[in-house]
Amino acid sequence: MVRAPCCEKMGLKKGAWGPEEDQILVSYIQQHGHGNWRALPEKAGLLRCGKSCRLRWTNYLKPDIKRGNFSIKEEETIINLHEMLGNRWSAIAARLPGRTDNEIKNVWHTLLKKKLKPYHNKSSQDSKRHSIISNSKYDPKVLENSYLSTTKDDVTSSQQSGSSSEISSLTNSPIEKMTTKNEKMDYSSENSLHINESFWSADDVNCLNKKSKAKVQSRPPLNAMETVGVDSKIDDSMDFWYNLFISAGEMPEF
C-alpha cells in the first residue's frame, strides 16, 4: 500500500506561517474546535495541509504553551527523563507542563547535549549512576510504568474513580492542578483568546531570550497563559516529580 502524501493538493502553502494564517487558525479552533485536522484547512479557509495546521497549533498557537527559556529545573528534568526514557520526546513533554515535544527536542539537541558532555565524563559517581540506571532493575519501561505513569489520563481517571489511594494521593499535585486547568480551557467561549497587540504580556516578552524576543516582536503575539502563575506551577511540578523519584525509594539520589 502506498500512502498518498499529506499535501498532495497543489497550491498548498509551505514554510513559515504568517500572522493572518495564525489568526485564521486560532479563530477557527476557538469557534469550532479542531475536529478533523485534514478537513480543517478547507473549512477555515487556509491554504495549508491539515498536518501543518495541527503542528502549528500544538507547537505554537495552543494557549497553554509556555514560551521562553527553560529553567534549570526544567533542564535537569529533561536530562533525567531522557536518561530513563530516551528520545521519547512526547513522553518527556507530558511531564513538563506547557512545553512541547518539539521544543524539548530542540533544547536537547542544542543546549543539553553540550552541557551533558562534560557531565557524562565527570566523575565515578556519574558512572555509577549510569550503570544503575542502565541496570535492568531500572529499565526505562519499568521506571516509566512505576513512577511516571501519572499521565493526564491517569489523573483524570483517578478523579473519576477515586479508587486508588496511590493515584488519589496525586490528585492534589501541581500536575493535576495544571491538567485540570488545561482541561477546563474552553476555546469556543467568548473569554477565549484572540491574537492582537495585547496577546503577549510584558512578562512573556521579558522571559524570552534575545533571539526569541526579536522573533516574537516581528510576529503576532501568541502566548496565552498568565506566565507568572504558570511559572510557579511548573516549579512546583518539578518538585513533585523529584519527590516522587526519591520517595519511591529505589531511585539513586542524583
Place this chain on the structure above:
DNA sequence: AAGCTGTTCAACCGCCGACCT
C-alpha cells in the same frame, strides 16, 4: 560595514499504530 560561521528553532517529512469501513 561586509562576509563568514555557528546556533536556534519552526516547520517539514516519513513512518507507525489505532481506528474505521
Place this chain on the structure above:
DNA sequence: CAGGTCGGCGGTTGAACAGCT
C-alpha cells in the same frame, strides 16, 4: 481480514539570527 484514513511521533532541514573576524 484488507485497505484506507487519521493523528501523533521522532528525525531532519533550512531560514533567520547572533557573533566573530
